Amino acid sequence: MTKYGRQLGIGPTDNTSNERTPRNKLNLIPEAARTSFVPYAPRAHSINLAEADMTRIAPGRPRASGEAIKVSGKLMDEYGRPIRNALIEIWNANQHGGYTHDEDHSGLPIDQNFLGIGRTLSSSDGNYEFWTIKPGAYLARPDIGRWRPPHIHVSIIGGSSRLISQMYFPNDPHNAKDPMRILMGDSFEANIGKKYIVTDGDFDCGYNFDIIIGGKNPTFFENNIT
Amino acid sequence: MTYSNKEINRLTPTNEDTVGPYYPPSLCENNNSLDMTNIRSGIVFKPLGEKITIKGCVKDIDGKLSNGCLLEFWQPNSQGFYYRPDTESHEMVDPWFTGYARHRTKDGNFSLTTIKPGVADGRAPNITVTLFSDGIMRLVTQLFFADEKSNSDDPLLLSIPEELRERLMINKVAHNEYEIEIIMAGNNETPFFDDLLS
Numbered sequence: 001m002t003k004y005g006r007q008l009g010i011g012p013t014d015n016t017s018n019e020r021t022p023r024n025k026l027n028l029i030p031e032a033a034r035t036s037f038v039p040y041a042p043r044a045h046s047i048n049l050a051e052a053d054m055t056r057i058a059p060g061r062p063r064a065s066g067e068a069i070k071v072s073g074k075l076m077d078e079y080g081r082p083i084r085n086a087l088i089e090i091w092n093a094n095q096h097g098g099y100t101h102d103e104d105h106s107g108l109p110i111d112q113n114f115l116g117i118g119r120t121l122s123s124s125d126g127n128y129e130f131w132t133i134k135p136g137a138y139l140a141r142p143d144i145g146r147w148r149p150p151h152i153h154v155s156i157i158g159g160s161s162r163l164i165s166q167m168y169f170p171n172d173p174h175n176a177k178d179p180m181r182i183l184m185g186d187s188f189e190a191n192i193g194k195k196y197i198v199t200d201g202d203f204d205c206g207y208n209f210d211i212i213i214g215g216k217n218p219t220f221f222e223n224n225i226t
Numbered sequence: 227m228t229y230s231n232k233e234i235n236r237l238t239p240t241n242e243d244t245v246g247p248y249y250p251p252s253l254c255e256n257n258n259s260l261d262m263t264n265i266r267s268g269i270v271f272k273p274l275g276e277k278i279t280i281k282g283c284v285k286d287i288d289g290k291l292s293n294g295c296l297l298e299f300w301q302p303n304s305q306g307f308y309y310r311p312d313t314e315s316h317e318m319v320d321p322w323f324t325g326y327a328r329h330r331t332k333d334g335n336f337s338l339t340t341i342k343p344g345v346a347d348g349r350a351p352n353i354t355v356t357l358f359s360d361g362i363m364r365l366v367t368q369l370f371f372a373d374e375k376s377n378s379d380d381p382l383l384l385s386i387p388e389e390l391r392e393r394l395m396i397n398k399v400a401h402n403e404y405e406i407e408i409i410m411a412g413n414n415e416t417p418f419f420d421d422l423l424s
């Protein structure tokens with residue numbers, strides 16, 4: 001007998017979500033197939049520490065324009081155990097809302113000093129930090145005046161996790177109407193960075209963003225090795 | 227409803243979110259080439275097994291190719307053995323095969339070069355696919371080989387209605403060449419699977 005999981009929601013006013021969201025309920029994974037759905041992504045590459053500083057194209061180059069911010073936090077599982085040495089990939093728009101991606105045809109200004117792509121690893125305590133420029137909002141649906149609020153994309157591949165998510169900013173007026181925010185409901189709170197004051201270095205401020213990898217997103221749980 | 231202490235003390239997970247349209251292709255390993263048989267290029271050692279190519283595509287509810295999808299593939303080696311942190315020193319591991327590759331498809335088409343997976347743990351040979359795209363959260367499924375007798379005993383295939391099983395079949399089109407269409411929504415929608423804990 002078929003056992004069903006979630007019915008995925010379609011993001012309101014999001015055409016792509018309408019075109020791509022499965023209409024059938026997801027099928028629950030039978031226990032006998034469980035482990036095979038837990039990919040292990042071996043990392044063959046190494047990380048250059050400078051890749052965590054997205055405020056410059058390369059060390060010694062000029063600072064990109066806009067608000068320079070720190071984003072830091074801790075990667076944890078639901079029980080608060082740190083997720084160590086995980087690969088954290090980051091990408092975000094520049095202060096005008098434009099991406100350096102060659103498929104961004106919005107025509108928004110490009111900052112020659114802003115690549116908008118970074119990587120870092122979580123520490124042995126699960127902590128991470130990267131520096132970037134606070135992204136601008138961009139008009140996602142000019143026809144109905146719907147904006148995407150400022151957000152930073154994050155992807156986590158770890159010994160214990162696979163998650164793609166976004167960090168949003170507190171009190172942004174565009175948050176309320178964002179389709180993905182609407183799908184998240186009250187739990188959207190978990191995806192908002194918490195502002196803090198930065199005293200060292202030349203930053204406007206910092207945002208704390210603890211990332212909790214929940215039950216729907218595990219890959220290989222290193223803690224379960226017996 | 228009763229909860230154990232463990233459940234009460236759980237932290238609220240960070241929500242998944244859409245990958246959006248602009249995942250940086252340069253972040254994928256191996257310069258985005260989707261070849262699992264060549265983890266160390268330029269040397270004579272190659273993985274054991276039958277080298278195959280699977281040409282596929284991802285389509286939306288209108289039958290249009292879905293651009294900008296991030297695809298991740300995961301499978302056992304030709305002996306049916308998975309490479310994981312807890313198995314990495316096992317003799318059944320093929321040192322020239324990790325069973326993992328990812329790729330961002332620009333236009334919705336992909337071509338995966340790999341080794342035909344072996345039979346693992348009472349399962350029919352299969353390849354796990356994780357799919358991220360603009361507009362959706364993570365989707366996962368498993369793809370099977372249409373010509374495998376063991377499909378009739380596979381617990382995952384048996385868990386879904388018979389008429390849906392063929393949508394997970396990779397079809398042979400020539401010697402060592404296969405094809406699959408992944409349909410994200412609508413008619414002939416690919417069955418996707420959900421985590422036990424959701």
Ligand SMILES: [Fe+3]
Nearest residue numbers: 151153246248
């Ligand atoms: Fe974005």
